[in-house]
Amino acid sequence: MSKKSKKFDATAEGSNEQNPATDATGEAKASPFTPKNPALYLVDQFGNQFKFTHFPLPKKAAVKGEITVDGTPVSFQVTSNKGFTTETTVINYSWMTLPSGATGYIAHDYNREPEANIGFTVHEGKTERKDPARVPKDDVVGAQRVEKFKTTMSTRKAAVEPTPA
Secondary structure: HHHHHHHHHHHHHHOOOEEEEEOOOOOOOOOOOOOOOOOEEEOOOOOOEEEEEEOOOOOOEEHHHHHHEOEEEEEEEEEEOOHHHOOHOEEEEEEEEEEEEEEEEEEOOOOOOOOOEEEEEEEEOOOOOOOOOOOOOOOOHHHHHHHHHHHHHHHHHHOOOOOOO
């Protein structure tokens, strides 16, 4: 008898192992593939779809105005990647807190300035529209951006990790 069938027979004959998807209390455990936040996308009043990327709001961006999300007024901030790309491939990002409390951003098309007083609806799942690709101004600027990100993340990680006793 092969190993595979022996294993199947042992578990099928009523072994007293617990289901690995539940803990001792019988509650379902989060699998390593369960996302922390559900995939969301926004659809504007014109029918355009935007992937909502969960992320904390930026600290230095000024409030640009208000939009409505599912009928609720929401203030939004705008950032862009104009320092890291050519003039023809600038991506503007609208940052917001959804009525559900989720924070994050949507990426607009190249050189598209976000407007206030636009209505959006929230939908679960993935959008058909892909976010525009980031195009580095040149190899040096792209590499500097990546290094700056790595430095920032290592600093944050060091601040969060407890020191060994």
